[in-house]
Structures are given as structure tokens and as C-alpha cells.
Amino acid sequence: MTGVKVNNVLGSLGLGILAILITVAIFAPQIAPYDPHDTYKWMERPSSEHLLGTNDVGNDILSEVIYGTRVSLFIAFTVSITAIIIGTALGLIAGYSSGVLGFLIMRIVDIFLTIPRMVLIIVLAAFLTQSIWNLIVIFIIFGWMMTARIVRSEVLTLRSQYYVDSAKMLGGSDRYIIWRHILPNVVPLVVVQFIMEASHVIIAEAGISFLGLGDPVARSWGTIFNYAFEYPNIILSDAWMWWMLPPGLCIAATVLGLTFVGYALEERLNPKLKTVVGMEA
Amino acid sequence: MHYINKLAYYLVIILIILSINFFLPRAMPGDPLAYVLGENPDMPIRMTEEEREMKLAEYGLDKPLPEQYVDYMIKLSKGDLGHSIYYKNPVMDEILIRLKWTLLLTGTATVIYMPLGIFLGAESAWARGKKKDTLSLITILTVSSFPSFVLGTLFVIFFAFKLGLFPLGCANTIGATYANPLEEALDILHHLILPVATLIIAHIGGTYLLMRNSMLSVIGADYILSARAKGLSERYILNRHAIRNALLPIVTMAALTIGFMTVGTIFVEKVFAYPGIGLLLYDSVLRRDYPLIQGIFLFISIFVVLANFIADMAYVWLDPRVSDE
Numbered sequence: 247m248t249g250v251k252v253n254n255v256l257g258s259l260g261l262g263i264l265a266i267l268i269t270v271a272i273f274a275p276q277i278a279p280y281d282p283h284d285t286y287k288w289m290e291r292p293s294s295e296h297l298l299g300t301n302d303v304g305n306d307i308l309s310e311v312i313y314g315t316r317v318s319l320f321i322a323f324t325v326s327i328t329a330i331i332i333g334t335a336l337g338l339i340a341g342y343s344s345g346v347l348g349f350l351i352m353r354i355v356d357i358f359l360t361i362p363r364m365v366l367i368i369v370l371a372a373f374l375t376q377s378i379w380n381l382i383v384i385f386i387i388f389g390w391m392m393t394a395r396i397v398r399s400e401v402l403t404l405r406s407q408y409y410v411d412s413a414k415m416l417g418g419s420d421r422y423i424i425w426r427h428i429l430p431n432v433v434p435l436v437v438v439q440f441i442m443e444a445s446h447v448i449i450a451e452a453g454i455s456f457l458g459l460g461d462p463v464a465r466s467w468g469t470i471f472n473y474a475f476e477y478p479n480i481i482l483s484d485a486w487m488w489w490m491l492p493p494g495l496c497i498a499a500t501v502l503g504l505t506f507v508g509y510a511l512e513e514r515l516n517p518k519l520k521t522v523v524g525m526e527a
Numbered sequence: 528m529h530y531i532n533k534l535a536y537y538l539v540i541i542l543i544i545l546s547i548n549f550f551l552p553r554a555m556p557g558d559p560l561a562y563v564l565g566e567n568p569d570m571p572i573r574m575t576e577e578e579r580e581m582k583l584a585e586y587g588l589d590k591p592l593p594e595q596y597v598d599y600m601i602k603l604s605k606g607d608l609g610h611s612i613y614y615k616n617p618v619m620d621e622i623l624i625r626l627k628w629t630l631l632l633t634g635t636a637t638v639i640y641m642p643l644g645i646f647l648g649a650e651s652a653w654a655r656g657k658k659k660d661t662l663s664l665i666t667i668l669t670v671s672s673f674p675s676f677v678l679g680t681l682f683v684i685f686f687a688f689k690l691g692l693f694p695l696g697c698a699n700t701i702g703a704t705y706a707n708p709l710e711e712a713l714d715i716l717h718h719l720i721l722p723v724a725t726l727i728i729a730h731i732g733g734t735y736l737l738m739r740n741s742m743l744s745v746i747g748a749d750y751i752l753s754a755r756a757k758g759l760s761e762r763y764i765l766n767r768h769a770i771r772n773a774l775l776p777i778v779t780m781a782a783l784t785i786g787f788m789t790v791g792t793i794f795v796e797k798v799f800a801y802p803g804i805g806l807l808l809y810d811s812v813l814r815r816d817y818p819l820i821q822g823i824f825l826f827i828s829i830f831v832v833l834a835n836f837i838a839d840m841a842y843v844w845l846d847p848r849v850s851d852e
Contacts, residue, residue: 360835361540365823373817502669
């Protein structure tokens with residue numbers, strides 16, 4: 247009993263955190279007191295005019311962090327939605343047509359999962375121009391494999407179910423069976439996978455930006471944190487409290503929200519299903 | 528048969544990594560020569576056509592691709608990863624100088640967080656639904672939400688700067704002379720504690736959750752019920768039956784986490800200015816020292832793939848059922 251209650255509390259808490267962050271991201275121009283690119287007196291302490299002070303070039307830090315929510319969440323959701331669609335499609339194909347194509351897809355998945363993707367992402371980001379679109383493309387390329395693997399194994403299980411056999415015997419086409427019987431059963435898994443991928447991308451993007459490979463114009467939380475970190479002797483002054491802590495806590499809050507929702511969903515949808523959780527940054 | 532298949536599979540992966548490394552500078556937009564000589568957008572290298580030809584010939588970039596590929600492989604087999612633009616030294620030498628620090632950091636962290644994660648996960652699952660389980664689950668999920676570099680920065684601020692308990696960074700006191708090896712070891716240890724603690728806390732979540740989940744599925748098994756029916760003590764069942772069987776998935780996970788850890792080190796090394804391969808990679812990225820970046824990519828990737836290979840072998844050895852497939 248208590249287990250269910252805890253899940254509900256965690257799930258609602260997670261949803262609450264995400265709802266706030268998504269609202270901030272959508273209404274950033276309305277919420278932010280200033281344009282994040284406007285400059286004022288630099289390195290100001292927090293005041294009634296600048297609630298989180300200003301940075302080394304005089305941008306209002308609060309506005310920067312609010313707009314950063316947009317950048318970070320936009321990258322995370324764009325990547326995970328696209329990666330999950332690609333992964334699901336390839337997983338369905340690999341599971342449903344277990345011929346050469348299915349075999350090939352799964353080999354590619356295995357190979358992609360064995361190569362440490364974060365190092366490759368860092369290297370690619372170093373070779374390419376720094377822009378959020380390049381990051382998004384790189385993250386999508388390395389983000390679909392786990393979904394494909396999970397969807398495929400679910401399809402393999404579903405395919406041998408009686409009702410799928412019956413549908414086939416009654417003359418259901420492959421397309422009908424996939425849309426009507428397979429996909430609806432796969433959706434819950436995919437939703438969990440979407441949430442895991444989103445939290446992965448939040449952390450990975452923050453990490454890449456912390457290495458100075460983020461978009462210098464559309465600044466994400468990771469980029470703001472990095473600029474603060476690189477400021478000489480930042481920790482000797484109190485500036486870390488309003489310059490480093492807010493973006494750092496935002497990253498953690500997003501991941502926490504996603505983790506709680508993902509955990510609660512996973513427990514509710516399928517208590518037996520467990521996926522590997524690991525963070526790379 | 529199984530072993531040969533696995534071996535072939537991993538050899539293919541290594542070949543793919545080597546090929547990615549070969550094609551990266553050649554497939555990227557821009558002059559491939561810039562990747563070998565280093566480029567500075569503010570000061571483009573000015574060369575006459577002849578100088579350019581000469582340089583291209585010097586690096587073998589004028590030959591057809593397949594020939595370049597063979598040359599690259601031959602060089603690699605001799606351990607030649609090219610020259611660093613910044614250090615002017617062979618890439619391999621630069622990596623080897625830094626390697627010991629990264630090994631010390633990841634090695635120490637792994638030795639501590641693996642058993643700790645397994646222990647906490649097992650205890651948590653054993654007390655499923657009780658206060659102890661819920662509390663440790665929420666604590667670990669919360670702490671794991673922090674990226675290692677945020678956590679590490681906070682550690683530096685509080686434990687090193689505010690409390691002065693630890694040095695702010697580096698692997699040892701710069702310019703120190705030690706009276707004896709013990710003093711040196713203590714100094715290194717003193718510098719090691721914060722980065723290792725960061726790595727452990729940032730990475731323990733994965734192992735903890737996996738062990739907890741694995742234990743939860745084991746606890747429902749029939750042989751645990753039989754053990755209970757025999758009247759064995761809870762502790763005995765936990766240690767002798769449950770943990771043993773729940774450990775199997777951890778072996779596969781071990782390789783994965785070594786991969787995560789190796790990458791996580793890059794961020795932690797930057798935070799603590801710890802002079803390992805991760806910091807070298809970061810510095811090379813800043814300086815766009817492409818040969819060095821590629822060398823480190825190759826080094827880390829092959830290391831992680833080898834770890835996976837070993838874990839795969841260990842899995843077959845631990846669970847003979849796998850090899851019958």
C-alpha cells in the first residue's frame with residue numbers, strides 16, 4: 247500500500263516541478279524582467295532591480311536563467327520526441343519483420359550502445375560549429391537505440407500472443423495489426439523511455455555546455471553555469487550564489503522532476519519492467 | 528562458439544571506432560589540413576599553393592582515401608596517434624603521462640561505489656515499502672539528479688574553500704618536496720578525496736537502482752520461499768540466496784558504469800583541475816587540438832569497449848546458461 251502512495255506523491259511532485267518549468271519556458275518573454283542580451287552595470291549584487299544580480303558582461307542573470315529554461319527544455323524535448331519516434335519505428339520494424347533488415351537494425355543498436363556515446367558527442371561537438379541545432383542533431387543520432395531495443399523485445403512478445411494470431415488468421419493486414427494491436431501496447435513503454443531520454447539529454451547537454459561547447463548565443467543552463475565557472479575567482483566572492491547556483495539547481499530540478507515522473511510511471515505501468523538508469527555527466 | 532562470436536563482434540566495433548576516427552576530420556566541413564595543423568579563425572594560415580601541396584603530401588592527405596586509410600591503420604598498429612598541435616609531442620606520450628591520474632581517480636571511485644551501491648540497493652529492496660527503503664530511494668534519486676560538475680563545484684566551495692578541509696584542486700601540491708613516499712601518498716590522497724566523493728555520489732544511483740530492482744525480482748522467487756520455509760534466518764537468506772542471484776545483472780552493468788564513469792571523469796577533472804585524460808580532453812577541445820582530441824576519443828572508446836568485452840565474458844562464466852543459446 248505504502249509503495250503505491252509513495253509513487254503517487256513522487257509522481258505528482260515530479261509533474262508539479264515539470265509543469266512549473268514548462269510554463270517558465272513557454273512564457274519566458276512575459277516572465278523575464280529584461281531581455282537576456284541587454285547589458286547593464288556588470289557584476290552587480292542582487293538588488294530589487296536585478297533579483298539575481300548581473301553577470302560579467304552586465305546581462306540580468308535572472309532573465310538569462312529564465313530564457314535558459316527555454317533553451318535547455320527545447321533541446322531536451324525536441325531530441326527525445328524525435329529520437330523516440332525513430333526508435334519506436336525501427337523497433338517495430340526490427341521486431342515485426344525479423345528478416346535481414348531486423349537483424350541489421352539490432353546490430354546497429356548493439357554497436358551504438360557499446361561505443362561510449364558521450365565521448366563521441368564531445369568530439370563531434372568540437373569538430374562542428376557551436377549551435378543548438380548541431381547539438382540537437384548529434385543527440386538524436388545517439389538517442390534512439392535504447393527505445394528501439396525495448397520496443398523490439400516487446401513486439402517479439404506481443405507477436406506470439408493469441409490475439410495477434412487470431413487477428414492474423416481473420417485476415418488482418420500487417421499494418422492493421424501493428425496499429426491496432428502492437429502499437430497501443432508499446433506506447434506505455436515508449437512514454438517511460440521518452441522521459442528517461444529527456445533527462446539524459448538535459449544532463450548531457452549541460453555537460454557539453456559545461457565544456458564550453460554549447461551555443462554562445464542561445465545560452466542554456468549549462469552554458470550559463472560554464473561562463474560563471476570560468477569567471478576568475480568566482481568562488482572567492484559570493485557571486486557563485488546567484489550566478490552558479492540558480493542554473494545548477496534548475497538542471498537538477500528538471501532531472502529530478504523527470505526521474506520522479508518516470509519512476510512513478512514505471513512502477514504503475516509495469517512493476518516488473520526495469521530499465522537501466524545511468525547518468526553520463 | 529559463443530566466445531568466437533563475441534570476439535568477432537567486439538573486433539568489428541573496434542574497427543568501426545577506428546574508422547570513425549579516420550573519417551571525422553575528413554568528413555567535416557572545412558580544410559582537412561586545418562585539423563592537422565591547428566586552426567585559428569582570427570589568423571587563418573596563409574600558404575602559397577606549393578606550401579599547401581607540400582604540407583598535404585607531408586601528412587599524406589594528397590593520396591586517395593583508401594591509401595590514406597591503410598597508412599592510418601599501419602601507423603595506429605605502431606601506436607602512432609599523430610602529433611599534438613599544442614604540445615608538439617606525440618599524442619600517445621601526452622595521453623600516457625596523464626593516464627595514471629585518471630586511472631587512480633576512476634579506479635578508487637569504482638572500488639568504493641560498486642560495493643556501496645550493491646549494499647544499499649540490497650538493503651533497500653529487502654526493506655521494500657518500509658520507511659528505510661523509501662527514504663534511501665528518495666535520497667539517492669535526489670542526489671543523482673545533480674550533474675557531477677554541479678555537485679563537484681559545490682563540494683569545492685563548501686569543503687575546500689569555506690571549510691578549508693581539502694585543497695581547491697590538482698592532484699598534488701604544486702612544487703612540493705616530500706620528505707618520504709608516505710608524505711607524498713598522503714598529499715595525493717588529500718587531493719583525491721573530493722573528486723572521488725563527487726564521482727561516487729554522482730554515479731551511485733545507477734548501481735543502487737539496478738541492485739534494488741534485481742533484488743525485488745529475486746525476492747519473489749520460489750527458492751527464497753523455500754529457504755524461508757526451511758526456517759533459515761532472514762540475514763542468511765539475504766546474504767546467501769538473494770544477493771548472490773541478484774548480482775548477475777550487475778556484472779553487465781559494471782561495464783556500462785565503467786563507461787559512464789570514464790566519461791564522468793572528464794567533468795570532474797575539469798572542476799578540480801585534476802590533471803588526467805579528462806582535463807586533457809577539455810583543454811584540447813578549448814585549443815581545438817584535433818589530433819589530441821581524436822587520440823583521447825580513441826583511447827577512451829577502446830578502453831570502454833574492452834571493459835564491455837570483459838564483462839560479457841565474465842557473464843558467460845558466471846551464468847553458464849547464456850552460452851547454451
